[in-house]
Amino acid sequence: xxxxxxxxxxxxxxxxxxxxxxxxxxxxxxxxxxxxxxxxxxxxxxxxxxxxxxxxxxxxxxxxxxxxxxxxxxxxxxxxxxxxxxxxxxxxxxxxxxxxxxxxxxxxxxxxxxxxxxxxxxxxxxxxxxxxxxxxxxxxxxxxxxxxxxxxxxxxxxxxxxxxxxxxxxxxxxxxxxxxxxxxxxxxxxxxxxxxxxxxxxxxxxxxxxxxxxxxxxxxxxxxxxxxxxxxxxxxxxxxxxxxxxxxxxxxxxxxxxxxxxxxxxxxxxxxxxxxxxxxxxxxxxxxxxxxx
Amino acid sequence: xxxxxxxxxxxxxxxxxxxxxxxxxxxxxxxxxxxxxxxxxxxxxxxxxxxxxxxxxxxxxxxxxxxxxxxxxxxxxxxxxxxxxxxxxxxxxxxxxxxxxxxxxxxxxxxxxxxxxxxxxxxxxxxxxxxxxxxxxxxxxxxxxxxxxxxxxxxxxxxxxxxxxxxxxxxxxxxxxxxxxxxxxxxxxxxxxxxxxxxxxxxxxxxxxxxxxxxxxxxxxxxxxxxxxxxxxxxxxxxxxxxxxxxxxxxxxxxxxxxxxxxxxxxxxxxxxxxxxxxxxxxxxxxxxxxxxxxxxxxxxxxxxxxxxxxxxxxxxxxxxxxxxxxxxxxxxxxxxxxxxxxxxxxxxxxxxxxxxxxxxxxxxxxxxxxxxxxxxxxxxx
Numbered sequence: 001x002x003x004x005x006x007x008x009x010x011x012x013x014x015x016x017x018x019x020x021x022x023x024x025x026x027x028x029x030x031x032x033x034x035x036x037x038x039x040x041x042x043x044x045x046x047x048x049x050x051x052x053x054x055x056x057x058x059x060x061x062x063x064x065x066x067x068x069x070x071x072x073x074x075x076x077x078x079x080x081x082x083x084x085x086x087x088x089x090x091x092x093x094x095x096x097x098x099x100x101x102x103x104x105x106x107x108x109x110x111x112x113x114x115x116x117x118x119x120x121x122x123x124x125x126x127x128x129x130x131x132x133x134x135x136x137x138x139x140x141x142x143x144x145x146x147x148x149x150x151x152x153x154x155x156x157x158x159x160x161x162x163x164x165x166x167x168x169x170x171x172x173x174x175x176x177x178x179x180x181x182x183x184x185x186x187x188x189x190x191x192x193x194x195x196x197x198x199x200x201x202x203x204x205x206x207x208x209x210x211x212x213x214x215x216x217x218x219x220x221x222x223x224x225x226x227x228x229x230x231x232x233x234x235x236x237x238x239x240x241x242x243x244x245x246x247x248x249x250x251x252x253x254x255x256x257x258x259x260x261x262x263x264x265x266x267x268x269x270x271x272x273x274x275x276x277x278x279x280x281x282x283x284x285x286x287x288x289x290x291x292x293x
Numbered sequence: 294x295x296x297x298x299x300x301x302x303x304x305x306x307x308x309x310x311x312x313x314x315x316x317x318x319x320x321x322x323x324x325x326x327x328x329x330x331x332x333x334x335x336x337x338x339x340x341x342x343x344x345x346x347x348x349x350x351x352x353x354x355x356x357x358x359x360x361x362x363x364x365x366x367x368x369x370x371x372x373x374x375x376x377x378x379x380x381x382x383x384x385x386x387x388x389x390x391x392x393x394x395x396x397x398x399x400x401x402x403x404x405x406x407x408x409x410x411x412x413x414x415x416x417x418x419x420x421x422x423x424x425x426x427x428x429x430x431x432x433x434x435x436x437x438x439x440x441x442x443x444x445x446x447x448x449x450x451x452x453x454x455x456x457x458x459x460x461x462x463x464x465x466x467x468x469x470x471x472x473x474x475x476x477x478x479x480x481x482x483x484x485x486x487x488x489x490x491x492x493x494x495x496x497x498x499x500x501x502x503x504x505x506x507x508x509x510x511x512x513x514x515x516x517x518x519x520x521x522x523x524x525x526x527x528x529x530x531x532x533x534x535x536x537x538x539x540x541x542x543x544x545x546x547x548x549x550x551x552x553x554x555x556x557x558x559x560x561x562x563x564x565x566x567x568x569x570x571x572x573x574x575x576x577x578x579x580x581x582x583x584x585x586x587x588x589x590x591x592x593x594x595x596x597x598x599x600x601x602x603x604x605x606x607x608x609x610x611x612x613x614x615x616x617x618x619x620x621x622x623x624x625x626x627x628x629x630x631x632x633x634x635x636x637x638x639x640x641x642x643x644x645x646x647x648x649x650x651x652x653x654x655x656x657x658x659x660x661x662x663x664x665x666x667x668x669x670x671x672x673x674x675x
Contacts, residue, residue: 008391008413032388048411168431172407205430
């Protein structure tokens with residue numbers, strides 16, 4: 001067993017974590033999954049040489065991806081999470097007074113493993129009675145659910161959160177034109193979709209691809225940002241797609257909703273929410289490059 | 294007693310204790326066998342490391358894609374030169390990080406690039422513009438080595454025929470890469486396998502050195518990596534190959550490079566050839582037209598496949614001495630090409646005698662076939 005984990009994303013730079021205790025390591029179906037303890041970061045989960053989540057900073061990612069769309073929407077009743085097997089997203093979603101959450105995870109083993117080795121992520125959320133956990137491919141799910149919704153409008157979702165792995169790897173299909181189109185057909189007209197979209201300082205192409213592909217489905221397509229320290233490279237982007245005006249929500253309304261929800265956040269607050277949509281110029285430039293095409 | 298034939302070394306021995314050791318292995322594990330010694334691999338690795346102290350060693354997994362061998366290299370802290378998804382899977386099974394690998398196949402499908410990135414290999418090799426352009430979608434993640442071709446007359450296997458660009462093309466491709474926003478971090482070359490002399494290595498290092506310096510005056514991102522490939526020979530003649538002497542001129546050439554350049558090598562054969570010994574059993578014999586035929590339980594479709602694909606005649610050790618007769622040693626398949634050694638003079642051998650193949654770690658089991666549905670030689674570690 002190696003005593004250090006070196007991330008394998010980039011040839012010329014990499015972040016290195018000391019492995020203080022290995023809790024879990026396996027490789028199945030061409031995947032290499034590890035959960036280990038690091039003195040600075042707590043438990044760390046890596047997949048195929050890339051950091052997926054750490055106990056120390058996961059709150060930034062999960063709070064921003066769950067609370068931004070749900071509070072912007074204001075009356076979300078039904079939420080769909082694609083991926084998110086570690087349970088952190090579900091934990092944040094069920095803090096809201098939503099009526100129903102469907103989570104689609106491709107592998108039951110990921111859920112079981114996370115409950116055992118990353119228990120603070122889900123923190124009991126997998127026992128929430130509002131949850132329908134579906135073990136299926138996210139693409140297959142949105143395809144069949146979109147068909148189902150043709151005659152069951154009420155089973156559409158208000159919020160879809162795609163908490164996927166990176167586009168090079170098992171999550172590849174969740175960054176395709178087809179996925180965004182089908183997901184939109186699972187959303188109510190005023191629904192909001194958010195997806196994790198990488199670190200554009202190093203992965204400019206990911207926001208460009210998403211902008212082009214997701215942009216065909218929504219009148220309001222864009223990104224908001226948050227710095228997640230162990231997603232090396234500065235701001236992480238979240239893609240935001242909706243046909244509503246939810247982006248323009250007034251700060252005062254957000255504050256009301258935030259105060260009422262009593263979320264107990266550590267990163268998210270209404271000011272951060274509004275500010276997160278202000279993009280650094282290098283991200284705007286990257287989007288402009290493909291906008292003019 | 295060593296009797297060098299024109300192209301193969303045959304040793305005749307009646308060393309009783311050695312015979313007993315081989316017999317004991319066959320008694321325990323059956324026949325045929327490939328017997329692996331991690332100690333010998335470690336010795337080879339250290340020798341090469343000492344001979345080229347500034348060069349990081351990346352074991353060419355293709356030479357012998359085997360878990361035990363990979364684990365030894367891992368233990369030694371070595372890297373891995375990989376060229377296929379199968380090799381990545383083998384490393385993944387041993388929990389080796391892609392960070393410790395370089396992907397050296399000059400021609401790749403897009404899916405192979407994605408699989409390699411997912412595995413964690415970020416160094417890729419190209420030798421032409423089309424191949425370079427395949428890396429554009431991944432340009433923020435990859436480091437690229439440009440493979441140059443230096444044809445070698447004295448290498449047994451010419452690895453610069455199929456792949457590699459010439460110096461002029463290298464200059465064009467490097468400059469084109471910069472226009473495309475791709476970073477070529479350095480050059481690589483393969484002067485050949487089983488080189489008789491290091492002169493081609495030296496020539497290639499000097500040529501790369503000059504071109505890299507010239508280009509570094511123009512480029513925004515400097516070239517700073519040189520991968521000198523492999524070519525370090527195995528001692529198939531058992532004549533006592535001196536790796537220090539072979540590497541001295543290479544080392545001298547490398548010493549002239551800027552001290553902050555990264556130096557890599559991709560040895561396979563030199564490392565693993567002596568670490569594996571083949572044991573086969575004579576399962577039948579016949580006297581045909583005055584020639585003694587001996588039939589082994591392993592042959593050129595199995596462990597001796599390198600005699601076909603790698604053009605190597607492995608040194609054989611024969612367990613008897615005495616008066617010799619014109620003889621042929623053949624493999625177990627029904628094909629007449631399955632001849633391990635012919636035109637050789639051997640003492641009268643008996644059914645059950647063990648024939649030992651030496652220096653059989655590289656490009657042997659790696660290229661075995663399934664012909665005749667015969668079982669593989671069993672791989673054991675001692």
